[in-house]
Amino acid sequence: MTDQGECRPVVQTSTKGTAGRGIRRALIGGGIAVAATAVMIGITLPRSASGDDHSGTDGVNAAASGTPGTPTTAATENAAPQGEEKTGRGPLTKAEVDRAKSIALQRNALRSAESVDGGRGPEYVDTDLADSAQPQGDDARRVEVLFYDYGHDQLVKKTVNLTTGEVEQTDTASGMQPPPSADETDQAAQLLIADPLGKGLRTDFKAAGKGTELTKSSQLTLRGIAYNTAEQSGPADLAKCGKHRCVRLFTQVKGGPWIDTTNLVVDLSDRTVGQIAPAQHSH
């Protein structure tokens, strides 16, 4: 097991249940952990020890960890599909995503909606291929484009038929919160950095960056987490998250350690910051 003394400097912002101890083992950037994956696939836990006995002493996994004679590198690589497909179930291409977005918004659709920064027009969230067994039952390549309207706190789905170039359906709902887009995640970080509750993050960033101040989200590697208290437990003062679009963040110093900010919730609809567990100490 790892001795604390062998660890890299640790950074901690969230304060749940750890009063008095600011220093904890650090987690380093993702690249190193990813590199270990091939080997990890080969390791399974004994049944009695893990409870997750679903792979057991799986021969497949054992083989992956290095059977003599097994090639050690991937034999081939396939490029991502390019351009546009008229039919079929292949992965969406960049060209298709861009086209679906523009079809969804053609003829000034959703112009009364509001984006995350209060601008005119909806906030783009995601694009995905529609389910294969659509009632239409034809071969058309159908795509669902999701937008969020911050003016009305509503999720809007445009079903776009890429074969015909038409919007076939528009569905709207409140209370539904898909994963935040990169832009929404960025906005949330910007709000957090500027908020009094972002003090711990700023302090930890400065410590990790040897004195550099944290002023903008681009100094961080971020991953946004939608936070919907209709779907999970949450404190009373965050109960509006769900009706509002709220985001938590996985936060990492670019090329550096994680800074745990998952106790903090940014409400993008009213541009406030709250916390899940009350602070027990501050940096």
Next chain:
Amino acid sequence: MRTSTVRRALGTATALLLIPAFLAGAAGSTASAAPAATTATTAAAADCGSTASAVKKTLPNGTTWTMCWRMSGTKGLVLEKIAYQPKNEPQPIKVLASAALAQVNVPYDSGQTEYNDLSDIGFGNTAVNIGASECPGGTISFAYIAQQQRNVKALCTSVLPHGYAYRSDIYDNAGNPKRYTKQGDDLVLFSVSQLGWYEYITQWNFSDDGAITAKVGATGDLSPDDYSGVGTGWPIGKGNRDYSTAHYHSVFWRLNFDLDGSNQAKVQQFDTKKAGRGTGSEILKTSSTDVTKELAGSSALRRWWRVVSTAGKNADRHPRSWELVQQHSDHYDAHAYTSKDVYFTQYRACEQFASGNSDPACASRGTSVNKWVNGESLKHPVMWVNVGFHHIPRDEDQTPMPVHWQGFQLVPRDVTAMSPLTPDDLSGHNGQGH
């Protein structure tokens, strides 16, 4: 037809005894079959639109699997049009229209935090590049990930051995002792998603004997800031100081069947109960119940479910079916939707996630699978499998954490009249006395 008088009993017991081995990658042979059909035609790749998304692999024992793959921002790896073609079948046997993850719920025992890794973050949004050394001998495929606005080396496809397919010391048709044994292989597809410090491997194994194994492996690192105390954590640092918080991973998969090309399928539940003492042992009686309406199912001793084709039979004229094999699962009883082990719902395109469903077209129906089970009759069943794992950290789970896996299998039951791996010599051994 060949007949053989000298063979070891290959009765039903053989098949049942093999079931615990399913998760070791091998499916038991249902030893009863007619001589299989004639020579196989070459399997066509599934029509996926783009060739880059078609997977077609013939395993060393002659079984071909075909499917289409893509990455969804939220669901991650999505497999579609999955078909199975054993070596003596003239046509691919259609199995699934689509198969994908439907939720990964991770609540911490301290009561302080909870994540819906799939519906709140997304397994495609967080897909990372798979390195060449992570995919030995395989093929790495790129996919465009919209949220990352880049192409990611998202999928590894490879063929890996899984050990014994079978072994049997019996006699050949001339009456001479002979050992029949074969090694089996799987077509393996996986993607990797990085959700903060946790990393998940989404993996599907398609075995040459027809078994489909879905599993999710968690690795990366334990949460760096979730520490609690006795009862809610486990001390992983020196002495009794750093209690890493225990937590759950409840993983859901959504399976939309297309058995023999039809989405109309029957679901049956089987239960085996004690029925009095026989002269030599306890009598156990197995009975089936047709699941004609939507079901929220709980596991129980000797209970299982299967999805039965309405469109195809094997050469023994038994309807083809696929059996859900769930082994150990600790379902999370603090949410309604994680409290059940399996759901069967009538198909709806807008019902995609077991909780946190975010399709506005379904808004009036509620956002979790338990709410969709409302007595509707089941004509086009969608199966939702829930496998829960309560993770109490160990010293050994520290950086990087050894992968912990959870999953289930879908195993052919009467899809072919005998195992597709049966050696030609023994292909006449179908039924009692054949």
